[in-house]
Amino acid sequence: MPAVNSQPRRARSGNRRDEAARLAVLHAADDLLVEHGFSALTVEAIARRAGVAKQTIYRWWPSKVEILLDTLIEDSEKRLPVPTELPTADSIRTYLRDFAHFLAEDPAGKCLLTLLAEAQHDVATAARFHERYLEPRQIAEREMLTRAAEEGEVSPALGPEATMDALVGPIVYCALTGAAVPEELVDTLVEKLLRPRA
Structure with a gap:
């Protein structure tokens, strides 16, 4: 039995x-x-x-790229969320510092840099990376910057999209080349590009 x-x-x-x-x-x-x-x-x-x-x-x-994208999206939402409360120059500065730390220290930061590099060689990877990660995050970052400007917290030197590109670009470049982000870099970017309210 x-x-x-x-x-x-x-x-x-x-x-x-x-x-x-x-x-x-x-x-x-x-x-x-x-x-x-x-x-x-x-x-x-x-x-x-x-x-x-x-x-x-x-x-x-369907591929290892999609696995890495899921990893990156999930980890970014937990460990590098775009601030949703009323943004100030200080909260944007903190976000940029967290972004530099994320790229340098977090395994998901390595995932972001890897997908960014792969996107230069593979059209399908570039399309999926942009659709699933870059575009939604860029929209959230531009909204953060626009709200800060509307509230008079900052006076961006450029439009929201160009300003965010100019803020994050040097940080990504440091990470891609294996260089540490100088402590004063984020402060200088914020002061020159965002021109915070005195």
């Missing part, structure tokens, strides 16, 4: 993602990217590290 299983049978979830497995895949991709770089990152290695089947990954994500 077969043994009776006292545990209730788990309902099949079909294509719905198991949250623990999903997070394991995202963390594995992040870790492997930092350890071995993008070219050595494979779905097979991610599956091994996450303890899931390769087919599971392909059912949820």
Whole structure:
């Protein structure tokens, strides 16, 4: 007589993602990217590290780029949110300092830089990176800057889009070249480009 299983049978979830497995895949991709770089990152290695089947990954994500995008989006929302409260010159300055730290120290910052580099060589990566990450974040950053200007907190030297590009560009350049962001860089950018209210 077969043994009776006292545990209730788990309902099949079909294509719905198991949250623990999903997070394991995202963390594995992040870790492997930092350890071995993008070219050595494979779905097979991610599956091994996450303890899931390769087919599971392909059912949820069509490529390693999409996995990295999910990782970047999720980690950015948690660790580098665009301020939504009434922005001031000081809160924008803090955001830029956090951005510099994110690129230099956070594994998700490495993910952002990797996707930025890959986007220069692959049209599909560039399109997905722009659609899923860059454009939504740029819209939020421009809204932050516009609100600060409307409230008289700052007087941007350029339009919102050009100002944000000029603020984050030098920080990204430092990160891409492996240089530390000088402490005074963010202060200088804020003072010269945002011209905070005295």
